[in-house]
Amino acid sequence: ETGVTQSPTHLIKTRGQQVTLRCSSQSGHNTVSWYQQALGQGPQFIFQYYREEENGRGNFPPRFSGLQFPNYSSELNVNALELDDSALYLCASSLGSGGPGEQFFGPGTRLTVL
Amino acid sequence: GENVEQHPSTLSVQEGDSAVIKCTYSDSASNYFPWYKQELGKGPQLIIDIRSNVGEKKDQRIAVTLNKTAKHFSLHITETQPEDSAVYFCAAPARAGSYQLTFGKGTKLSVIP
Numbered sequence: 670e671t672g673v674t675q676s677p678t679h680l681i682k683t684r685g686q687q688v689t690l691r692c693s694s695q696s697g698h699n700t701v702s703w704y705q706q707a708l709g710q711g712p713q714f715i716f717q718y719y720r721e722e723e724n725g726r727g728n729f730p731p732r733f734s735g736l737q738f739p740n741y742s743s744e745l746n747v748n749a750l751e752l753d754d755s756a757l758y759l760c761a762s763s764l765g766s767g768g769p770g771e772q773f774f775g776p777g778t779r780l781t782v783l
Numbered sequence: 784g785e786n787v788e789q790h791p792s793t794l795s796v797q798e799g800d801s802a803v804i805k806c807t808y809s810d811s812a813s814n815y816f817p818w819y820k821q822e823l824g825k826g827p828q829l830i831i832d833i834r835s836n837v838g839e840k841k842d843q844r845i846a847v848t849l850n851k852t853a854k855h856f857s858l859h860i861t862e863t864q865p866e867d868s869a870v871y872f873c874a875a876p877a878r879a880g881s882y883q884l885t886f887g888k889g890t891k892l893s894v895i896p
Contacts, residue, residue, distance in 0.1 A: 673826075700882060711789075711872050711886030712827065725883050759826050769815035769876045772884065774826035 672696060673762050673775035681781045682750050690745045690778045694762030700724070701743040702772060703735060706757040718743055719765045747780075755782045785810045785877050789887025796863050797895050804871055804890045807855040812879035816856045818847060819872045821889075827872060831858070863894045 672695040682688050694701050700719045704712035714727035718737035732748040741762075747754055757779050761772040786809040796802050808816075814835035819827035833840045833847045833856065840847050846859040860867055870889045877883040 702882060702884075709889075711874075711888050712884075714877065714883045714885070717882055719882075725881065727877075727883065763882060765882065769880065769882055769884075771817070771829055771832065772882070773829060774819070776824075776826045 673760060673773050675758075675760055675775040675778050677778060678776070679779045679781075681783065683783050684750055684752060686750050686782075687746065687748045688750060688780060690747075690758050690760075690780070691742065692745070692760035692762075692775060693742045694760075695773055698762035698764050698773075699741050700763045700765035701737055701741065702761045702763070703743070703745045704759040704761065704774075705729070706759055706777070708756070712759055715745070724765075750782045752782050755780060785813060785875050785885040787873060787875050787885050787887045789873050789890060791890060792888065793891045793893070795893045795895060798863060798865060800863055802858075802860045802863055802867070802892055802894075804858045804873070804892070805855060806857070806873035806875075806887050807853075808875045809854065810875070810879060811851075811854060813875045814879065815876055816847070816849060817874050817884070818845075818858045819874065819886075821870045821872065823869075830871075860892075863892075865894050865896050868892055868894045 674693045702717040703715040706712045716726040737743045757777040763772045817832035821827045849856040873887045874884040
């Protein structure tokens with residue numbers, strides 16, 4: 670186990686709704702990255718938060734937004750849900766030091782959009 | 784940005800045999816290459832990683848080799864066991880020095896008892 674927790678584990682929403690997913694990073698880690706993993710694919714980077722500020726963003730529209738709190742936990746918010754948003758959402762925590770390093774993933778939140 | 788290609792997409796081996804999964808990357812400045820194992824219903828688990836200043840790293844039955852000139856790296860699992868069955872992903876930084884990872888599409892490994 671990595672010590673990274675995510676909630677909820679599963680979620681069902683309808684098209685057009687909004688959703689908030691939560692992540693608690695591993696103790697001592699100050700960087701959280703969010704990834705979307707479609708069925709049968711590798712994870713795709715959404716964005717990263719380092720010390721409460723967005724520190725890089727992948728090719729996702731603005732309706733994907735996030736927050737990081739002083740305790741380094743994080744939220745991913747998705748507005749105006751679309752059917753293609755159905756996926757496993759993963760967060761990964763790491764100790765930011767200005768370069769690539771080990772990232773530890775949580776178990777993910779399975780989002781289904783109907 | 785980085786492009787990571789992974790082969791094969793599926794791999795079946797007999798228990799006790801070795802398994803090799805290969806990845807190529809496009810950015811010659813990339814310097815960190817992790818491998819993740821993902822079991823059904825779980826998040827990816829980091830199993831081994833390598834930095835560009837070494838050519839090989841081993842951890843018990845798992846090893847990773849890196850060829851910077853050819854821009855490819857490989858995962859080697861020896862003496863495979865049924866519990867090695869999972870999907871394996873390679874990754875590389877999206878940009879040199881970035882924490883953002885670009886993943887391969889995964890290899891589903893099946894170890895047949």
